[in-house]
Amino acid sequence: MSGAAPDPDVSTTDATGAHASAASRAPAPPAGISRGELAMVVLLGALGLYLLLDAANIAVPGSSNTIGPRFFPYLVGGVVLATALALGFRVLRGDRGPADESEDVDPDAPTSWPSVGIIVVAFLGHALLINVIGWPLAVTLMFALVAWALGARGVVRPLLAGGVLSVFVWIVFVKALNVALPGGTLLELATGWL
Amino acid sequence: MGALGDLAGGLADALTPVNLLFALLGVVLGTAVGVLPGIGPAMTVALLLPITYALEPTAALILFAGIYYGGMYGGSTTSILLNTPGESSSIMTALEGNQMAKAGRGAAALATAALGSFVAGTIATLLLALVAPTVVDLVIGITAADYFALAVLAFVAVATVLGSSPLRGLASLGIGLYLGLVGTDVLTGQERFTLGVPQLADGIDVVVVAVALFAVGESLYVASRLRRGPVQVIAASGPWFTRRDLRRSVGPWLRGTALGFPLGALPAGGAEIPTFLSYATERKLTKHPEEFGKGAIEGVAGPEAANNAAAAGVLVPLLTLGLPTSATAAIILVAFQSYGIQPGPTLLTSESTLVWTLIASLLVGNLMLLVLNLPLARVWVQVLRVPRPYLYAGILMFASLGCYAVNADPLDLVLLLAIGLLGFAMRRYGWPVAPAIVGLILGPVAETNLRRALAISSGDLGVLLDTWFSRVVLALALLALVVPIVLRAVRGRRSTPEELAAGEGLRHPDHGHRESVGARTDGPGGEEER
Amino acid sequence: MSQQQPVVVVGHVPTPRGRAALAHALAEAERRGARLVVVNSSRGDALVDEEYLQGDPLRRLHDELTVSGIPFELRQPVGRDAAEELADAVEQTGAEVLVIGLRRRSAVGKLLLGSAAQRILLAVDCPVLAVKGPPAITT
Numbered sequence: 001m002s003g004a005a006p007d008p009d010v011s012t013t014d015a016t017g018a019h020a021s022a023a024s025r026a027p028a029p030p031a032g033i034s035r036g037e038l039a040m041v042v043l044l045g046a047l048g049l050y051l052l053l054d055a056a057n058i059a060v061p062g063s064s065n066t067i068g069p070r071f072f073p074y075l076v077g078g079v080v081l082a083t084a085l086a087l088g089f090r091v092l093r094g095d096r097g098p099a100d101e102s103e104d105v106d107p108d109a110p111t112s113w114p115s116v117g118i119i120v121v122a123f124l125g126h127a128l129l130i131n132v133i134g135w136p137l138a139v140t141l142m143f144a145l146v147a148w149a150l151g152a153r154g155v156v157r158p159l160l161a162g163g164v165l166s167v168f169v170w171i172v173f174v175k176a177l178n179v180a181l182p183g184g185t186l187l188e189l190a191t192g193w194l
Numbered sequence: 195m196g197a198l199g200d201l202a203g204g205l206a207d208a209l210t211p212v213n214l215l216f217a218l219l220g221v222v223l224g225t226a227v228g229v230l231p232g233i234g235p236a237m238t239v240a241l242l243l244p245i246t247y248a249l250e251p252t253a254a255l256i257l258f259a260g261i262y263y264g265g266m267y268g269g270s271t272t273s274i275l276l277n278t279p280g281e282s283s284s285i286m287t288a289l290e291g292n293q294m295a296k297a298g299r300g301a302a303a304l305a306t307a308a309l310g311s312f313v314a315g316t317i318a319t320l321l322l323a324l325v326a327p328t329v330v331d332l333v334i335g336i337t338a339a340d341y342f343a344l345a346v347l348a349f350v351a352v353a354t355v356l357g358s359s360p361l362r363g364l365a366s367l368g369i370g371l372y373l374g375l376v377g378t379d380v381l382t383g384q385e386r387f388t389l390g391v392p393q394l395a396d397g398i399d400v401v402v403v404a405v406a407l408f409a410v411g412e413s414l415y416v417a418s419r420l421r422r423g424p425v426q427v428i429a430a431s432g433p434w435f436t437r438r439d440l441r442r443s444v445g446p447w448l449r450g451t452a453l454g455f456p457l458g459a460l461p462a463g464g465a466e467i468p469t470f471l472s473y474a475t476e477r478k479l480t481k482h483p484e485e486f487g488k489g490a491i492e493g494v495a496g497p498e499a500a501n502n503a504a505a506a507g508v509l510v511p512l513l514t515l516g517l518p519t520s521a522t523a524a525i526i527l528v529a530f531q532s533y534g535i536q537p538g539p540t541l542l543t544s545e546s547t548l549v550w551t552l553i554a555s556l557l558v559g560n561l562m563l564l565v566l567n568l569p570l571a572r573v574w575v576q577v578l579r580v581p582r583p584y585l586y587a588g589i590l591m592f593a594s595l596g597c598y599a600v601n602a603d604p605l606d607l608v609l610l611l612a613i614g615l616l617g618f619a620m621r622r623y624g625w626p627v628a629p630a631i632v633g634l635i636l637g638p639v640a641e642t643n644l645r646r647a648l649a650i651s652s653g654d655l656g657v658l659l660d661t662w663f664s665r666v667v668l669a670l671a672l673l674a675l676v677v678p679i680v681l682r683a684v685r686g687r688r689s690t691p692e693e694l695a696a697g698e699g700l701r702h703p704d705h706g707h708r709e710s711v712g713a714r715t716d717g718p719g720g721e722e723e724r
Numbered sequence: 725m726s727q728q729q730p731v732v733v734v735g736h737v738p739t740p741r742g743r744a745a746l747a748h749a750l751a752e753a754e755r756r757g758a759r760l761v762v763v764n765s766s767r768g769d770a771l772v773d774e775e776y777l778q779g780d781p782l783r784r785l786h787d788e789l790t791v792s793g794i795p796f797e798l799r800q801p802v803g804r805d806a807a808e809e810l811a812d813a814v815e816q817t818g819a820e821v822l823v824i825g826l827r828r829r830s831a832v833g834k835l836l837l838g839s840a841a842q843r844i845l846l847a848v849d850c851p852v853l854a855v856k857g858p859p860a861i862t863t
Contacts, residue, residue, distance in 0.1 A: 037623040044365055047372060051387070059384050067648040069379035069386060072641040076375060080368035087361040097362050097624025102412070103231030103278040103771055104582055106421035115417040116618070120611065123410075123590065127607035130598065139594055143587040150417055150583035151769055153805070161584055166591060177248035179599045231771050276772070296779075423802040424766055424773035578772035 034096050041088040048081030118149035134184020136166040201323045204550025208558050213256055213551065216249075217559045220257040224264015225566060229272050229574045232416055233589060235265030236521040236631070237408035241592045243401045243529060244599035251533045252548055256555045258526050263315060263556060265522075266465070266502050267563045270307040271571050272578070274300060274494070275428050283465035283501040286473040290486070290493030292428070297489045300430035304571045306443045306491055307498040309435070312564040314451040314499035318506035319556045321455055322513075326549075327542060329514040334539045339647035339657050341515075343664035345640035347671040348461045348511075348519055353629040355467070360678045362625045369616070370633025373398050380638070381645060398609065399600050400528045403634055406610045407627045408521075409593040411617020413586045418618070420582065430571055443495040446476050450499030458507020461517055461667075465504035472500035506556070513537055513549060516639065521628040524635045729795075730758040733813045734823040735806055735844075736785075737764065737775040741825030744858045749823040751859055753794045760796040761817055762789065765809040768802035776800070807840045811847040823853045 055073035101107060126142035143162030144155075152158045167187065173179040175191065183191070207213065227233040239258045246254050269284035274291035287307060294303035336344075353363030376387045377397025388394040453475065454468040476492040477483070486493055511517040516537035518524035530537050535545055542549055567574070597610045620627055644658075651657035659665050734749035736742045746762070753760040762785075766776035777785055777800070789796045801809050814822050826841055845852055 034623065036619070040619055040623055040625070041365075044368065048368070051372060051375075054387060058379075058386050061382050061384070067645045067653055069382045069384045071648075072644065073375055073386060076368065076371045076637075079364070080372065083361060083364040083368055087365055090361060095359075098358055099624055100415065100621035102416060103272075103276075103425070104416045104421050104586075105419045107419070109419040109421070111418045111622075112420065113418070115420070116414055119414060119417055119590070120615070123594075123611050123614075124608065126594065127604045127611070130594075130604050130607070135594075135598065139591050142594070143591055146413075146417075146587040146590055147583040150420060150586055151422075152581065152583035152587075158583070158587070162587065162591070165588065169591065169595060173244070173595060173599070177245055179244050179247060179595075180602050181595065181599065182602075278771070423768040424776050424778075425771055426778035427772055427774060428779065575772060579770050579774075581767070581769040582771070583769060 033092060033094060037097060038088070038091050041084055041091055045081060045084035045088065048077050048079075048084050051077030051080060115149045119146050122146050122149070131182060134187060135181045136163070136170045136187055137184050139166045197324050197327050200327075200546065200550045201320075201554055204547070204552070204554035205557070207252075207547065207551040208256070208554040212253060213555060214558065216253045216257045217260050217555045218562055220260015221264040221267075221559045221562045221566060223257075224261035225268040225271075225563065225574060226264075226577055227261065228265035228268020229577050230268075230580070230585065231272075231278065231578070232412055232585065234408075234522075235262050236404075236525055236628075237412070237589075238265075239522060239525045239529070240401065240404035240408055241589075241596045243404075243525070243532065244596050246529055246532045247599065251530075251535065252551050254529060254533075255526070255548070255552050256559075258529055259552055259556055260559045262522050262526065263502070263505060263559050264563060266315075266505050267308065267311055267567050268574065269501075270311065270494075270498050271304065271567065271574050274303045274307060275430060275571070275575055276425055276578075278425060283469050283497075283504070285466070286469045286497035287494055287501075289473070290490050293487070293489035294491065294494065295428040295430065295489075297432075299432040299489060299491075300428055301432045301434050302436070302439050302491060303489075303494050304430055305435035305568065306439060306495045308564055308568045308571075310443060310447045310450065310495045310499040311502040311567075312560055313447045314454060314503040315506060315560040315563075316557060317448075317451050318455045318458075318503035319553060319560065322506050322509055322556075323550075323553050325459070325510060326514055326553075329510060330539050330542050333515060336539070336663060337647065337661060338643040338650070339659075340661055340663045340667070341643040342640055342647060342658065343667040343671070344461055344511075344515060344517055345636050345643065347667050347674065348517055348636060349629070349633060349640070350671045350674045351461065352519065352632045353626075354678050355674050358624060358626070360675070362623075363629050366620060366625045366627065367629035367633040369620075370403075370630035370635075371637040373403055373613075373630070374634045374637035375641075380642065393603070393605055398613075399606065400531075400635060401600050402597050402606055402610050403613055404525055404528070404631055405593045405596050406613035407617040407620075407630060409589050409596075410610060410614025411621055411627065413589050413593075414614060414618035415621040416582070416586055418622070427575060439491055442482075442491050445479075446472070446492045446496035447499040449475060449479075450496040450501075451503040454500035454503030454505075455507040458504030458519075459510040460507075461511050461515075461519055465501045465508065465520065468500040468504045469497040472496035509556075513541060514539060516541070518632055518635060521631050524628075524631045527635055730756050731761055731817040731819040732756065732758045732821055732823065733761045733763060733810065733817060733819040735765075735810050735825070736762050737825070738777060738781055738785075739775065739825075741827060741856065742775075743825075744855050745823050745825035747858045748853060748855045750792055750794060752821055752823060752853065754792075756820060758794075758820060760789070760794050761799065761813055761819070762796060763799045763801070763806075763809055763813050765799075765801045765804070765806050767805065776802075805840070805843075807843040807847060810844055814848050814850055819850050821851050821853055822848055823855065826854050826856050828856075 051073055055070045055077060058070050058073065060068040060070060099107060122142045122145035126138040129138040140159060140162040143166065144158035147158040170181060170183055170187065171191065174181050174183060223238065224235060227235060227238045238261050269279060270287050270291070273279040273284040273288035274295050277288050277292040279285045279288040291303045291307065294300060349367055353367040354360035376394055378385055378395050385395055450472040453472050457468040458465060473493055473496060476496040477486050480486065480490060480492050482490055508520050508523050511519055512523045512527060516527065518527045527537060593610065594607060597606050600606060617627060647657050659668065732749050732753040734745050736746050749760060764777050766773045786798065799813060810822060824841060824844060841854060
């Protein structure tokens, strides 16, 4: 319904073909059941069950009065399970959640799992490296890898941008705001006078 | 009178150089993130929470409040010139504002948005100052059961009224409530849902969850479907604000304020419903109905005023009850908590200086925003020339900073990534994120009050309906839960704002963005009931 | 078809140097009786790229080219560097000459960011006309 009226201004750029996918925003009515969302609903149902079952294992101190630490978990577990059942029913009937829109998201683009994968690996890697090589260096590598996964060109520029930004942020937050972030031996020596 | 005296005192404190500097920093940052895609005020405040370790409360909260107000202004600029509303509350602005810009009236659209935001923000902030003490007087005696009822209303409203799909909102809320349960029970000291992991005994840090759901989830989601290619920027051309524009704008500004402030202040608030209502109102009242849909200035003036007034309104339940009704408010609440301050009826007396300085600095910030935005709209558009790869890499850098700074534990970063992947999946399938945040932050408060109420009544659930207050509030919550679902079943359509829009025959702008309150409903969902 | 009519390729951006290049290219095409291929590209990695023509400015360019009477083709590829796109256009059309506008950049800027003009010169086989300002009025 929303994409029905074509935008006259966008259509002129369509001639080039380059912008066509972004411009023809008519949402294709999806057919069938969304397996991904069904999986999420199953996980949600599992969470509800887990809450209900594990709540029974919460120790209740003898001295506690009528309402102990189990009551609210039972309540939440019940709500979660009921929601999962109702949502599961809807999803099985073909209901689909409208994917979140964002200015930088192309709703018609196929999911780029490689980009997501690289970012996940880069982030995980930097988490493990922080205490070894310091935050600025670890985060520079992460920054460059993420930028590269998102289509930044070259090697030098992403590394340079990440390096400059991370050292600047590190100095502001560590030296001016006293946030605890390991700087790495070199940077900590170099900025010892600050 | 007392309030005005207190406000004057607050103004004196807000005008110190340091506080002015933080207000300026806040509004500049807020405008920038309001303009930038992918980042909203909620994410920005979440990313900057570590500075609460370094700054004193007044400075940090002034900064955050500036970001909160600034985000509203920034959104209007991109709505008008690019047709990309940065926040869901700017969708209505984009509707008429972009048409005005296309018709060569961009300058007037920007002017009425900025002036309207300023007028509404100023009036609403003054109203906040006047109303807050009265509300405190009213609620100072509320019982634990009443408070629980309010929390339930906030849960239901955030989950069902604002989101596109009530069930998905509830699902998100459930996830947030679960994350809030993990850890050690405050009242009995028992571990709950910690899976025996010692790090989880202290609970999952709110900062980690907020940063993960907003920053990491958004970055992964954008990476999965990266848009290539620029969007069209329309030059802010045409005559500046004419006398005729002023005449046509004043009414919508005031009506927008009148709609926005009370609706924002309700625990079922948020800034977007008032903008929809304001737009519908102006459309009915206008003397130029033929211009609507083609660039009517009333359609920019009203919603912009409504959205800023609602932003101030949201602060009423936050400051007087400790009740967050939007994602940004929830995270500002976390900032209070990280200083050991629990907003609630006693806040105004126990932290009087802080609150009044904060409110006064909102007035100052509002003035700064007018100066920053009215002549500089073009400059802000330049912010959008940041290449996307660097923008999202930078967001992840700040996510790492904010999350690591909490406990200096790399394990938190792994948890951040895991919850970030959850946020990615939620975005992908249209599960709104805001209910999870509100559930996480308000859940423990709700539980404490529930248990306190039931302890007093020795377990009799009837206590929850003992007062008129709790009865009315719970009835409202029930309505908020049932009405969207019934409406959906009866009409085969979706929830309130969209119905309003669809009923009015509006067309959503090309790329709406519901950064802070969940997924937009436009699109595939519309076909679901065939 | 490139055998039938010579081709002039020009890189165009809505800035003074881009307009200068376009003016020179129009003159070149007229002199050679050539077809004009105007390339206006965008890396497409930012939400806003003011050098990429859309809407009214695009229409104005279209009108301007139509009025000139020279057969033209407007290409607006998205996603790669302008240098790569221009080299592609030259190779694909077998262009006689490529016209580009030069940006003034300091030595340090060149060192850090490289020079698009230099990459074009190295990549392209045909003669390159690099201009800094509009042509002197000679016609």
